[in-house]
Amino acid sequence: MAIPNIRIPCRQLFIDGEWREPVKKNRLPIINPSTEETIGDIPAATSEDVDIAVRAARNALRRDDWGSTTGAQRAKYLRAIAAKVLEKKPELATLETIDSGKPWFEAAADMDDVVACFEYYADLAEALDSKKKTEVKLHLDAFKTHVYREPLGVVGLITPWNYPLLMSTWKVAPALAAGCAAVLKPSEMASITSLELGEVCREVGLPPGALNILTGLGHEAGSPLVSHPDVDKISFTGSGLTGVKIMTAAAQLVKPVTLELGGKSPIVVFDDIHDLDIAVEWTLFGCFWTNGQICSATSRLILQETIASKFLDRLLEWTKNIKISDPLEEDCKLGPVISRGQYEKIMKFISTAKNEGATILYGGERPPHLKKGYYIQPTIITDVDTSMEIWKEEVFGPVLCLKTFKTEEEAIELANDTRYGLASAILSKDLDRCERFAKASQSGCVWINCSQPCFWQPPWGGKKRSGFGRELGEWGLENYLNIKQVTQYASPNEPWGFYKSPSNL
Numbered sequence: 001m002a003i004p005n006i007r008i009p010c011r012q013l014f015i016d017g018e019w020r021e022p023v024k025k026n027r028l029p030i031i032n033p034s035t036e037e038t039i040g041d042i043p044a045a046t047s048e049d050v051d052i053a054v055r056a057a058r059n060a061l062r063r064d065d066w067g068s069t070t071g072a073q074r075a076k077y078l079r080a081i082a083a084k085v086l087e088k089k090p091e092l093a094t095l096e097t098i099d100s101g102k103p104w105f106e107a108a109a110d111m112d113d114v115v116a117c118f119e120y121y122a123d124l125a126e127a128l129d130s131k132k133k134t135e136v137k138l139h140l141d142a143f144k145t146h147v148y149r150e151p152l153g154v155v156g157l158i159t160p161w162n163y164p165l166l167m168s169t170w171k172v173a174p175a176l177a178a179g180c181a182a183v184l185k186p187s188e189m190a191s192i193t194s195l196e197l198g199e200v201c202r203e204v205g206l207p208p209g210a211l212n213i214l215t216g217l218g219h220e221a222g223s224p225l226v227s228h229p230d231v232d233k234i235s236f237t238g239s240g241l242t243g244v245k246i247m248t249a250a251a252q253l254v255k256p257v258t259l260e261l262g263g264k265s266p267i268v269v270f271d272d273i274h275d276l277d278i279a280v281e282w283t284l285f286g287c288f289w290t291n292g293q294i295c296s297a298t299s300r301l302i303l304q305e306t307i308a309s310k311f312l313d314r315l316l317e318w319t320k321n322i323k324i325s326d327p328l329e330e331d332c333k334l335g336p337v338i339s340r341g342q343y344e345k346i347m348k349f350i351s352t353a354k355n356e357g358a359t360i361l362y363g364g365e366r367p368p369h370l371k372k373g374y375y376i377q378p379t380i381i382t383d384v385d386t387s388m389e390i391w392k393e394e395v396f397g398p399v400l401c402l403k404t405f406k407t408e409e410e411a412i413e414l415a416n417d418t419r420y421g422l423a424s425a426i427l428s429k430d431l432d433r434c435e436r437f438a439k440a441s442q443s444g445c446v447w448i449n450c451s452q453p454c455f456w457q458p459p460w461g462g463k464k465r466s467g468f469g470r471e472l473g474e475w476g477l478e479n480y481l482n483i484k485q486v487t488q489y490a491s492p493n494e495p496w497g498f499y500k501s502p503s504n505l
């Protein structure tokens with residue numbers, strides 16, 4: 001597919017089906033991470049805009065054109081959104097690449113996932129119609145109970161920058177499928193494609209207010225959304241630090257939250273792997289894909305001692321072969337990280353590892369052929385101790401650290417030696433061992449003989465400090481539904497008989 005030459009659209013906030021200037025008229029720069037140049041700007045919402053957007057969302061729920069829709073009607077909108085995204089795929093992928101630095105072909109694959117996710121939730125929206133009202137069998141004949149699954153209300157969706165439009169879609173598609181009205185707050189680091197989703201919604205005629213999109217800073221736009229008394233739920237994906245702030249603020253209003261946070265996931269490689277090169281490639285992909293900025297990055301390589309030397313030699317050869325370049329270049333496999341701040345943070349992790357006694361076996365520097373842009377070489381760190389920062393903390397960059405093990409027991413212990421619990425991976429020919437590992441892993445997702453493939457049908461989410469709640473699949477839809485019990489006394493002519501009736505005195 002040809003990469004189009006593109007102009008950055010200048011958008012406003014998307015509220016009530018139209019583009020609106022922020023009340024305070026503030027804007028934030030868009031910086032291309034591969035050139036460090038400012039290439040445009042996005043509107044910066046504040047609490048005043050949050051109020052307007054939440055009101056628009058609430059009104060949408062009161063109006064028949066959204067509030068009274070069936071799942072089948074909402075499915076039509078979701079399918080229309082999917083079709084428009086597909087039509088605009090080359091343009092959207094290019095915008096995503098310029099904004100976030102991810103290689104164009106990865107951005108294009110993200111757009112395919114966006115399309116598939118909207119289509120998948122269109123199917124679930126249709127299926128919801130027959131499950132909207134279900135009977136619950138009771139042990140008494142005098143009562144009848146049924147359960148309604150109804151939209152939760154107005155939901156606030158706050159997303160990060162590593163998969164900008166895809167992370168927004170993981171929340172927007174099920175929220176709309178369920179019949180909620182949503183206010184989306186994408187990351188200020190990469191908001192372009194989420195704003196373009198507003199244009200898509202306008203073009204397909206999504207009823208006004210069903211989806212509102214507020215770009216802006218976390219403390220100015222995200223925080224008032226979380227604390228807004230008329231927002232019924234917050235679904236958040238981002239860092240643990242922000243997750244704690246969001247949970248604390250939401251707790252003041254007893255507002256439910258779903259938290260998809262960071263990780264420090266392990267990949268355990270046993271000496272009975274099927275094939276050395278295949279195992280090496282999954283190890284690289286597990287950590288360096290998306291420029292190393294993957295929440296579930298398997299960034300702790302736990303390697304069986306017996307194959308360590310052979311495996312490392314091959315890992316180095318493959319790593320040296322990774323093409324680092326402008327992410328719009330064909331065959332780019334590693335682009336820049338998102339921002340100067342993130343670049344400096346990652347470099348600090350590498351220098352701290354060195355100061356704590358670890359060895360930078362490969363990388364750890366800016367690639368010599370790229371003088372500008374937030375580029376970091378794929379980095380492999382050995383001689384790592386479990387007390388080191390590099391073993392414990394999420395780097396969110398292309399940095400892999402390594403420890404060896406002797407026995408399966410030790411491998412499982414090392415894999416679970418983290419306060420996070422998002423994902424884990426095991427590479428081994430022995431499927432019984434893989435099954436034992438999957439059961440013992442303290443995480444929300446386990447990959448066997450691979451790392452990272454993520455589909456929209458199974459559940460996604462973590463345990464421990466990686467958060468709670470599940471996105472994707474039917475679990476993703478449940479996030480946006482209220483379960484209401486309706487119980488009827490089915491013998492209205494029979495007295496209840498708890499108190500003495502005055503007529504019997």
Ligand code: NAD
Pocket residue numbers: 158159160161162163167185186187188216217218219221222223226237238239240241242243245246260261262263294295296394396422461462466
């Ligand atoms: P971040 O926490 O800095 O920001 C995420 C979002 O929260 C942004 O939209 C930001 O503006 C907003 N925000 C910041 N402060 C806020 C506040 N006080 N109140 C409300 N909103 C606020 O995270 P990031 O740097 O954008 O993303 C990287 C993190 O996201 C990593 O830790 C990564 O592991 C995690 N992540 C997790 C998953 C997952 O599925 N578990 C997926 C992708 C990314």
